Amino acid sequence: MKQNKMETTKKATTGNFIFNIMVFQNGILLTCLLLIQVTIFSQNTTSEKTCIDCHKRAVKKDILHGPAVDCTSCHKSNGKEHPLEDVEGFVFLEEGASLCFSCHEEEKPAIIGNKYVHKPVSKGECLECHEVHSSNDPKLIFAKSPDLCYFCHDKLEKSIKKSAVVHLPATEEGGCVGCHSPHSSPEKKMLVSNPKTLCLSCHNKTLTKGDRKITNIDKLLKKSKVVHPALKKSCNSCHDPHASENKYLLSIPYPLGNYAPGTEENYELCFGCHDTDLLLLEKTKYATEFRDGDRNLHYVHVNKEKGRTCANCHNVHGTNEKYLIPETVKFGSWNMPLKFKVLENGGSCKGCHEERKYTR
Ligand code: HEC
Ligand code: HEC
Ligand code: HEC
Ligand code: HEC
Ligand code: HEC
Ligand code: HEC
Ligand code: HEC
Ligand code: HEC
Ligand code: HEC
Ligand code: HEC
Ligand code: HEC
Known part of the structure; x- marks a missing residue:
């Protein structure tokens, strides 16, 4: 996934600044030309041009991240002239996840404050999943789940795709985050609730699969005087929540x-x-x-x-x-x-x- 993004970033930069491409492809002569041009470019424009004038790509997607109306809310000038070839003109107000939490203070406990934290979140790699300037998704994610998740969970993707029986919520758009928090949770495996409650939150009605009616398990349990103690903790002792080779998503034949x-x-x-x-x-x-x-x-x-x-x-x-x-x-x-x-x-x-x- 990182690689994908790096490619886009590179494309974005080179797309904007055609001169750079020419430099890389054609060598020293053009470097000289470029330096002259960039100098003219910046001398003529820095004063009038806004960040967005030169960095249209950053904000070209439909949904703008709130603070992207003021680029300096995250990028602080380091005092150097900008733009200058190969000279960085900015530092971040904060680094990594701290930058995000400098504004998303209120969400911080929900994102990172629970017992079970998703690896990329605990490592502060918010940008593995989120775009920071603009996005086609209101939650600023690169793709909806399951695709977003499959970038890293490719083994699970393979096993789901080759299985004879798949659980609909594991394959439908947005499905993974119906059961897992992408960030953290007080429940193991970052489940959004206690595993049994989670299953019964959907299996509290008669569902259908093709022409088949699927028993309302919640109703069955509520009207039963005897409930199998195997169900006490979770349903996963017998069922695979994602997909299986066996009927009824049973974990073994x-x-x-x-x-x-x-x-x-x-x-x-x-x-x-x-x-x-x-x-x-x-x-x-x-x-x-x-x-x-x-x-x-x-x-x-x-x-x-x-x-x-x-x-x-x-x-x-x-x-x-x-x-x-x-x-x-x-x-x-x-x-x-x-x-x-x-x-x-x-x-x-x-x-x-x-x-x-x-x-x-
Ligand atoms: C919410 C904080 C934030 C705001 C606001 C913000 N940026 Fe960024 N910007 C970042 C972060 C974080 C990165 C590093 C991205 C990465 O490493 O993938 C970055 C990277 C960049 C880069 C270099 C890489 C790239 O994506 O092309 C440019 C150029 C840039 N920002 C321009 C802007 C402009 C222009 C604005 C205003 C429209 C802006 N930024 C607003 C956080 C922000
Ligand atoms: C005149 C056009 C122009 C304007 C105006 C401009 N930039 Fe840039 N910016 C560039 C160019 C060209 C590069 C690429 C330089 C390079 O390749 O090293 C760049 C690179 C960047 C980078 C990545 C490298 C670095 O300097 O850290 C960031 C971040 C950035 N710009 C932010 C901004 C922000 C924020 C503003 C507004 C305050 C802004 N730029 C205004 C042309 C511009
Ligand atoms: C300078 C303040 C600021 C920083 C820094 C910042 N954000 Fe935001 N973010 C906002 C604002 C403001 C909104 C819009 C909130 C709203 O509409 O309710 C927003 C919205 C979002 C949303 C959509 C929220 C929703 O509830 O739909 C996401 C996702 C998000 N930001 C992620 C990030 C990530 C990831 C970072 C760090 C890379 C970050 N933000 C850094 C201010 C910031
Ligand atoms: C594994 C991917 C992934 C990582 C890593 C990730 N997020 Fe998210 N984030 C999501 C998804 C997916 C959503 C949308 C959740 C939904 O629709 O219920 C989201 C939503 C959000 C929101 C909107 C509020 C909400 O909970 O709906 C904020 C703010 C946010 N993320 C911030 C962050 C910050 C800050 C980090 C890094 C510390 C981070 N995210 C890391 C996937 C991720
Ligand atoms: C950037 C890579 C990345 C992305 C994207 C990603 N994950 Fe993960 N995920 C990981 C890593 C790394 C682990 C830890 C694996 C390990 O320890 O074996 C993990 C572990 C998990 C776990 C197990 C946690 C535990 O306690 O054992 C779940 C559940 C999970 N991810 C769900 C998701 C979901 C749902 C999505 C999509 C919203 C997603 N992941 C997207 C990297 C990612
Ligand atoms: C119906 C709810 C549900 C859906 C939908 C769902 N999961 Fe899970 N997932 C679970 C449960 C429950 C567990 C814990 C299984 C266990 O403890 O044996 C789990 C475990 C995991 C694990 C840890 C694997 C392991 O063996 O420990 C990962 C990674 C994971 N899920 C990723 C995903 C991804 C990616 C998606 C979307 C394609 C997804 N899940 C969709 C309920 C769900
Ligand atoms: C978001 C709603 C949702 C959640 C949460 C959910 N299910 Fe389902 N489940 C469905 C739907 C819809 C179907 C029928 C459609 C399908 O799977 O193709 C189904 C079907 C099933 C089936 C029958 C599959 C078959 O092919 O015979 C089993 C067994 C099952 N679920 C077990 C579970 C377990 C165990 C959990 C908790 C880990 C769970 N479900 C959580 C929505 C859900
Ligand atoms: C699917 C059919 C089937 C069901 C249902 C069934 N039985 Fe039987 N049962 C048999 C058959 C056939 C025999 C004769 C033994 C044989 O040939 O296997 C038998 C034999 C018995 C015997 C005599 C065993 C002996 O000493 O030879 C008893 C007692 C008995 N069953 C009790 C029950 C009870 C109690 C239930 C309900 C919980 C029950 N059965 C349900 C088919 C069934
Ligand atoms: C012919 C009917 C019948 C079949 C078939 C049957 N059981 Fe039972 N089982 C019973 C009856 C009746 C009881 C209750 C005995 C009592 O307490 O009086 C029982 C009790 C049990 C108990 C409680 C502990 C005990 O043995 O008293 C378990 C566990 C159990 N069965 C498991 C199984 C499993 C596993 C299978 C399939 C391999 C199975 N049963 C097949 C009739 C059956
Ligand atoms: C995750 C563990 C677990 C699994 C798997 C499991 N059971 Fe049980 N079962 C229990 C426990 C715990 C009890 C209560 C103590 C006992 O009787 O051993 C129980 C009790 C029973 C009882 C007696 C109920 C009563 O009221 O006396 C029957 C019948 C039963 N199980 C059948 C089955 C059958 C059939 C299977 C396989 C499809 C199965 N169990 C799989 C844990 C499990
Ligand atoms: C002891 C093993 C075991 C446990 C634990 C278990 N199941 Fe099942 N489940 C089965 C078996 C076996 C079937 C196959 C059909 C049958 O025997 O009813 C099944 C079938 C199902 C079906 C399909 C029913 C239909 O009409 O097609 C659903 C839905 C389901 N289980 C949900 C759950 C939920 C939700 C939980 C937790 C509350 C759970 N199961 C716990 C063994 C189990």
Whole structure:
């Protein structure tokens, strides 16, 4: 990005002062000519010409940075004649971010005063993202996100662009800054709010993706007596907020139909937090409460080549019934009632079968 900008800067300068180009291209003779011309130029003009007369490029974009009406609010003469070839005529009133904060005092705490500060901001590199004189953007940024962010986060750009499933807010214009502050935040990863609140700020309504309706998760959680403790801190333990190879933006593959081989690898998403014993032990008195005596009913239902997936009996976000068991589950397109009952030291279900009970 720095390079891009340097190029523009160079173009701006050479564009204005054609003589310079000639010097660089044609050598010493022209240097002499140039020196004479610049001298005449400045002698004739410094007194009448304003900064903008000679530096039109600085202010040529649509939106002017407030103070650019008075160039000396940032550039202070160092006493030398201006312009003079290869002689700097100005110093900055302050250097780096201090220059910005000399006016943007009130915004300083929000920009740099939080616990988690964006690297380029902590290094005072405001001009990696902002234009200082004029811009086509009201926030004086070179480009809108995600392009602005991709200048430096090219790895993320590649991974988003090659992913099978992308999260719309990560790709739409201005999307990145809907979730991340470009400057700093009290939240990790510079999130604009607590990660769960952030997700629910949009998932508090039914959204659509193509023809598909996406469940209103906030409503589901509010009406659920049982919320999966995995959701307590954040949604990211299962979802990638940007993009993924897996359906529903799941961070690792997870079987969603009714059947899948009941292997440990297939359910890594769950076994990141839960013990695999609930799947692997045929007989147990401790590994799960879903057992008849010591007969592990998770093992019975799940652990086989055509095993039943967790989704047959659990809703991973929240339910009204205990143990994340919903009233109905999808069997193909049928909403199959489970009629789960909690019984003394066990439970029972009707669903794929007549009522069947288990007693620990
Ligand atoms: C808000 C502070 C500020 C104001 C106001 C300001 N400048 Fe600058 N100017 C800067 C900074 C900072 C740089 C250094 C830019 C860089 O390093 O990329 C700069 C660089 C320049 C340069 C050299 C590089 C370039 O971009 O061409 C020129 C010429 C210049 N300013 C002219 C002006 C003129 C003319 C005005 C009034 C229209 C003006 N500046 C107003 C802060 C300011
Ligand atoms: C007569 C035309 C002219 C006027 C008027 C003029 N400049 Fe310049 N300015 C130039 C030229 C030519 C250069 C490039 C000199 C070089 O290449 O070293 C330049 C370079 C600069 C630079 C970068 C180098 C340096 O000197 O620091 C800044 C900043 C700058 N001008 C600011 C201003 C400001 C602020 C004003 C008004 C107070 C102003 N200029 C008025 C022609 C002008
Ligand atoms: C001399 C005072 C001054 C300096 C120095 C200054 N600014 Fe500003 N800036 C202003 C003013 C005045 C405005 C217009 C405020 C408004 O319209 O509410 C403004 C507006 C902005 C805006 C748009 C604000 C918005 O809320 O939409 C941005 C972004 C900005 N400045 C960034 C910078 C950066 C980055 C620097 C340092 C390179 C800087 N400013 C240095 C005075 C300054
Ligand atoms: C990584 C890019 C990036 C860097 C670095 C950066 N900014 Fe910004 N800045 C932005 C973006 C993007 C916005 C617009 C935010 C929005 O639209 O919500 C913004 C907005 C602003 C605003 C307007 C007020 C606001 O919060 O909307 C000011 C003032 C500002 N920046 C100053 C600075 C200063 C000072 C620095 C350096 C200390 C800096 N910025 C560094 C990207 C950046
Ligand atoms: C000028 C380069 C640059 C630009 C532009 C930039 N970033 Fe960064 N960003 C960085 C660097 C450097 C890091 C630190 C990386 C590291 O430590 O591994 C970083 C880290 C981050 C982090 C992780 C912070 C953490 O605590 O781990 C997030 C989130 C982030 N950037 C978001 C953004 C967003 C959103 C944008 C666009 C508005 C953006 N960045 C634009 C350079 C940039
Ligand atoms: C829907 C909200 C959301 C959007 C939109 C979003 N992010 Fe993120 N981003 C997050 C969350 C949440 C995390 C933290 C993930 C974690 O902690 O595992 C994150 C993490 C990051 C990180 C740190 C990476 C890491 O592995 O630690 C970077 C860099 C980043 N985002 C950049 C971006 C950029 C660039 C965009 C725009 C293309 C963007 N984000 C859009 C929510 C979002
Ligand atoms: C700015 C609004 C917004 C925020 C914030 C947001 N989402 Fe989304 N999300 C959407 C929209 C819109 C869709 C549907 C369109 C799409 O993704 O293509 C969606 C879709 C989804 C999907 C379904 C994707 C699929 O293909 O099946 C999941 C899962 C999801 N979001 C999780 C999250 C998580 C986790 C967070 C917090 C890190 C989050 N969302 C934050 C707007 C948002
Ligand atoms: C324990 C893992 C896990 C956690 C934590 C999690 N999800 Fe999910 N999410 C899933 C799975 C698995 C699916 C696939 C569909 C299903 O089983 O409901 C899914 C699907 C979704 C969908 C798509 C629903 C649809 O109807 O297409 C959205 C939106 C979503 N989750 C948002 C969230 C939000 C917001 C959070 C945090 C409040 C969150 N998830 C936390 C595992 C999780
Ligand atoms: C981020 C960690 C985490 C992940 C990932 C996770 N869980 Fe959980 N889950 C918990 C915690 C913590 C509890 C409460 C303590 C316990 O029962 O182990 C829990 C409890 C449960 C319960 C019992 C709820 C109750 O009310 O008794 C079920 C059922 C469940 N998880 C299913 C799943 C399924 C299915 C998956 C995979 C899609 C999964 N979990 C992934 C953390 C997680
Ligand atoms: C046939 C229905 C069914 C299937 C399929 C199923 N569970 Fe369960 N699960 C239950 C029942 C019923 C309970 C509650 C047992 C009790 O406490 O009485 C339970 C409880 C749990 C618990 C709480 C701790 C425990 O074992 O008692 C976790 C965690 C859990 N299941 C995870 C999973 C995971 C992960 C999958 C998929 C690999 C899965 N379940 C598949 C019915 C099922
Ligand atoms: C997706 C279909 C399906 C669902 C849903 C289902 N079961 Fe079953 N269940 C079976 C099948 C099939 C068997 C017979 C064992 C086998 O062949 O795998 C079985 C067997 C049982 C048995 C007898 C195990 C034994 O000792 O042989 C009990 C008890 C049982 N289920 C309880 C439940 C409970 C409680 C639920 C609800 C939480 C439930 N089932 C949901 C398909 C299902």
